[in-house]
Amino acid sequence: MMSLLAATRIFNGLDPRALQRAANEAHRKAVDADHFFVHQGEPALAAYVLVEGHAKILQVTPDGHQVLLRYIGAGQEFGLVAVLDGFDYPASIQAVEPCAALVWHGEVLAQLMEQHTRIGFNALRILAQQNQDLQRRYHELLTEHVEQRLAQTILRLAEQAGSNTADGTLIDLPLTREDLAEIVGTDIYSVSRLMSRWEQRGFVQTDHQHVLLLRPDALTSLAAAD
């Protein structure tokens, strides 16, 4: 478990003794596919590091509109705001397959941070990167069209959850048209139309909730199109 922790961004660069302490303080939590680790709006009491499976980070509006912010995989953390007082979880975390995570109570993690400033800097780095990522996508949303954003999205997913096959890169996630629509910020019809067109042109191949990326170069140029 310690080597596992050493590979995470939040515990990166810690000396073995500190890692051991962190490991001792952790609990383990498993959830079934489609179930939630945490719900948006709840008081943020604990921070998590995913160790098995993939999960969605998503938000819902009062009117039921859902937005899928991103997917996370093993080694990635969520709920870091738990180290701060008075924060609620800003989003919900839903397992897309059976998942397991390590859990730290917020106060415990805060203590670890006080004694090992490295963890604090790591947390800052993580939040700063999330910020940059969000800013980039915010920008995309303001300035780019649905086709470009969908192309970007598929490239990003292939990068972070893709496995190489003989034909191309297969995205290892159950990915419905609705999921894609919630990421890109459109509806399933527009996604469907674009995917059909790309499939005809041989850029991608889709098969029941799975996407196989054949021509990343083609999508890259679509994404860049002015």
Place this chain on the structure above:
Amino acid sequence: MMSLLAATRIFNGLDPRALQRAANEAHRKAVDADHFFVHQGEPALAAYVLVEGHAKILQVTPDGHQVLLRYIGAGQEFGLVAVLDGFDYPASIQAVEPCAALVWHGEVLAQLMEQHTRIGFNALRILAQQNQDLQRRYHELLTEHVEQRLAQTILRLAEQAGSNTADGTLIDLPLTREDLAEIVGTDIYSVSRLMSRWEQRGFVQTDHQHVLLLRPDALTSLAAAD
């Protein structure tokens, strides 16, 4: 200067000796209206706390498209990523009026953080709040129309930079139609049309780069409209 620092989010809650140390390490930097403190993409070497004036935080795309993320005023900080190695500024900071700021070199601030974990937690809190704010606006962008977003924007600006007058809340910033367009993510024509309509209905009153908010309730209900 110490009481000034004590009121900032980043140095909030520090004991006087630590405040004194922080104050000793700071430099002061002034810039004229329309000039920049930092430019997007430059290596982030220093962190700033604005002490006079207002500034814009903005991003540009290679194609010249500009996005105005938010305004900041006295006591607010920017460029905190400078405490981390290898980060570039994610946005540019432009003074909208003559401004002054306190400046810390990234490494100096990092040292302060190591010795006063409180600063680190403050920084985490700031980034977490920025994240939440961005997520909320990301969500708005995905799900809401231009009219709702413009209403939201004006309400937000009135809240953070408004002064109460006999007639209503005056937004104390030079605010062109283009500025609004860059915040909302639209063009000056759409902004102009909406503002005209609202002015006819008596919701707002505009006068050469200034906006006077007369009926916040009306804008609130517009912003909430489904």
Place this chain on the structure above:
DNA sequence: CGATGAATTGACCGATGTCAAGTGGCGTGG
């Protein structure tokens, strides 16, 4: 008083969201 930049307004059109109808595949239960 002319020049420059901000703002307005109308006409147009395209991207994209909405609605409707239909296909296909998979799992469940009879």
Place this chain on the structure above:
DNA sequence: CCACGCCACTTGACATCGGTCAATTCATCG
């Protein structure tokens, strides 16, 4: 094992929001 129903997906027709272009007015400042 079959049939039914559900769910994901597709496709077409249509409506509309809002972005683009063009022309004009207005205000400010040198």
